[in-house]
Amino acid sequence: NAGVTQTPKFRVLKTGQSMTLLCAQDMNHEYMYWYRQDPGMGLRLIHYSVGEGTTAKGEVPDGYNVSRLKKQNFLLGLESAAPSQTSVYFCASSQGIPEAFFGQGTRLTVV
C-alpha cells in the first residue's frame, strides 16, 4: 500500500521556469492538500480540494495553481518560479477528521 506518493522528490528550477508537482493517493480519499514547509514557519496550506473537480485556496495560494481532474491525483503548478518559492512541499490526503496522511515531500530550489 503506497499511501501518498509525491513526484519528483527533488528539483532545481531557474527563476521564471514552470513546473508541476504530482501527488497521487491510493486510499480513495476525498480530501487532498498541498502545504509548504519553511524553517520557523511550520506547514502552511497552499491549496486544497474537497473532491474530484474541486479546488480551494489555502493560506498562501499566490503564485500557485492546482487541479484535481481525477480523485486520486492532485497537481500543484508553478507558472513562473521565484526564489521565494524555494521550500519543501508536502501533499496530504484525508477521508475526514482526524487523520491526514502525508507524502514524503518534494524539495524545490529556485535559483
Added chain:
Amino acid sequence: GQQLNQSPQSMFIQEGEDVSMNCTSSSIFNTWLWYKQDPGEGPVLLIALYKAGELTSNGRLTAQFGITRKDSFLNISASIPSDVGIYFCAGTTSGTYKYIFGTGTRLKVLA
C-alpha cells in the same frame, strides 16, 4: 492567514527527561491534533482531541484540549532518542476540511 503558534520553537533535553510543549491560537478550533515529523519524512498523526478539556494519552504521550478551545498541550514522558523530530499541532474548525498547522517544536534528545 491563520496559523498556530507553538512554543518552544526548539528544545534540547537529556534522555529520560519529560517534555512539555504548547500551541495557541487567536481562533477557536473544534479539533486539535498533534503530529510528529521525522527527518526526511512527512508528518504522522500522534493524538487527536475532540472536545474542550479532553485529556488523551498514547503511550508516553499525553495531550490536552484547552478549555478555551484556543490552545492545546503535549507532554512526552521519559524521552528516548527516537523522540527526536519536529512536533506540529494542527486545528480544524467545524464545517471546513482544512488542517491549519502550527509553527512546530523541534526536539533534540541528548543520550
